[in-house]
Amino acid sequence: MSALQQWLAAHDARAFADLDAFLRLPSISARSEHAGDCARTAQFVADTLTRIGLTARIEPTPGHPIVVGEWRGAPAGAPTLLIYGHYDVQPVEPLELWTSPPFEPTVRDGKLFARGAVDDKGQLWIHLMALEAHLAVHGRLPINVIVLAEGEEEVGSAHLEEFLARERERLACDAVVISDSTMFAPGIPSILSSLRGLAYVQIDVRGPAGDLHSGMYGGAVVNPAMALARILATLHDADGRIAIPGFYDTVRTFPDHVRAAMRELPFSDAGLMHEVQVDALGGEAGYTTLEKLWTRPTCEVNGLLSGYTGEGAKTVLPATAMAKVSCRLVPDQDPVVIAQLLEAHVRRVAPPGVSITVTHLHGGRPWRADLQGPIIDAGRAALAAAFGREPVITGEGGSIPVVGDFERILGAPVLLMGFGLPGENAHAPDEWIAVDNVRRGMHAAAVLYEEYGRRASITSHQ
Numbered sequence: 001m002s003a004l005q006q007w008l009a010a011h012d013a014r015a016f017a018d019l020d021a022f023l024r025l026p027s028i029s030a031r032s033e034h035a036g037d038c039a040r041t042a043q044f045v046a047d048t049l050t051r052i053g054l055t056a057r058i059e060p061t062p063g064h065p066i067v068v069g070e071w072r073g074a075p076a077g078a079p080t081l082l083i084y085g086h087y088d089v090q091p092v093e094p095l096e097l098w099t100s101p102p103f104e105p106t107v108r109d110g111k112l113f114a115r116g117a118v119d120d121k122g123q124l125w126i127h128l129m130a131l132e133a134h135l136a137v138h139g140r141l142p143i144n145v146i147v148l149a150e151g152e153e154e155v156g157s158a159h160l161e162e163f164l165a166r167e168r169e170r171l172a173c174d175a176v177v178i179s180d181s182t183m184f185a186p187g188i189p190s191i192l193s194s195l196r197g198l199a200y201v202q203i204d205v206r207g208p209a210g211d212l213h214s215g216m217y218g219g220a221v222v223n224p225a226m227a228l229a230r231i232l233a234t235l236h237d238a239d240g241r242i243a244i245p246g247f248y249d250t251v252r253t254f255p256d257h258v259r260a261a262m263r264e265l266p267f268s269d270a271g272l273m274h275e276v277q278v279d280a281l282g283g284e285a286g287y288t289t290l291e292k293l294w295t296r297p298t299c300e301v302n303g304l305l306s307g308y309t310g311e312g313a314k315t316v317l318p319a320t321a322m323a324k325v326s327c328r329l330v331p332d333q334d335p336v337v338i339a340q341l342l343e344a345h346v347r348r349v350a351p352p353g354v355s356i357t358v359t360h361l362h363g364g365r366p367w368r369a370d371l372q373g374p375i376i377d378a379g380r381a382a383l384a385a386a387f388g389r390e391p392v393i394t395g396e397g398g399s400i401p402v403v404g405d406f407e408r409i410l411g412a413p414v415l416l417m418g419f420g421l422p423g424e425n426a427h428a429p430d431e432w433i434a435v436d437n438v439r440r441g442m443h444a445a446a447v448l449y450e451e452y453g454r455r456a457s458i459t460s461h462q
């Protein structure tokens, strides 16, 4: 066992006790009543960074603050690694479906349950502990490090892009590592090669000036709930293809070798159906499930609201109806263009008798890695050391909009090395992270910094 591993093992209880305190802070970025909690959580991250030996600053934004930690004592010529994570979490409703309360972390059966356990506090914590291990054992890090923890990832990272652009020089780095994703399966470490983007809109349909008696007016006055249902039903054709004109125009197909590698992964539709407890899958005809999830764009309803939803029956013709609709995007779809195409389509198919408002909520670009260079090699070596086997290359259906921004604005390649598992209920009740993966993650992160320092230095001396 290396000295770093020994230190991590000896400080395991404290690492989990502090993670417990981190997870207790209800940093729900979407809710204005939790703004104070987000600020307190930013402070917690900054205090942790200071305690382990980095300098820390809390940068206010018009939304929730960004925390930046720095350690720049590496020998001349050593590379700089930026570690990104987010301290904000998703809302916790429906509360009654949690086995233990979301902000009272509980371990059951090797699983640490809490909102943010896997997305992303637990995974950010992995890096903070790995940094602490290096600083405690060696008194220094093998590389220069910038830690960037934001508090608005779950609501679209509205202020991060501007922050990156403004602070481009201070944040200059040779590579970025992010642990905010999942492994392909238990025991199979994974490097993520793609993320989908996102275009999110809200559609408001307005009919009569107020709610009406559905007997006195129904049949003659256009019902906004029905109008909205008809609009939504036009978004796909019978084969599950998206029927918005122009939607697929800029979709670039994934290279054959990437699709071939996907087919090699041990995946079964039956396993997915079992995981989510359904008896059939759907989606676009002509693609395997992993292709649908990782390489094809979608258009989904995320929320619907109209009319009477209380107990019993109420005969009402509602005045309004609302839908939240988001499209997951693949390279090279542009979130702004897709939101415009979606809006134009909705307006075109809307029936007379209702008025439509489309509000663009947020978006993010899709991303695809080129999977080469010292940070990727270091990631492979670190994961192999911690998990005892080579990582597989996976894709991802979710989005981390800032990944593309890091490459574009900072010009640095990104390694996505996640320690979550499928079925960990991110964004849902009973979110958890495997305790064993937190430990292996700390080991992997500690090795990553060493391997990256070694490889990046070698490269720069050639």
Ligand code: BES
Pocket (backbone or CB within 6 Å): 119, 120, 153, 154, 155, 156, 157, 180, 181, 182, 198, 362, 363, 364, 396, 398, 399, 400, 401, 426
């Ligand atoms: N950590 C997730 C994204 C993710 C999930 C990556 C699973 C890999 C595997 C992230 O916090 C997230 O949920 N992002 C949002 C982005 C959105 C709010 C802009 C998403 O994908 O819905």
Ligand code: ZN
Pocket (backbone or CB within 6 Å): 086, 119, 120, 153, 180
């Ligand atoms: Zn996340």
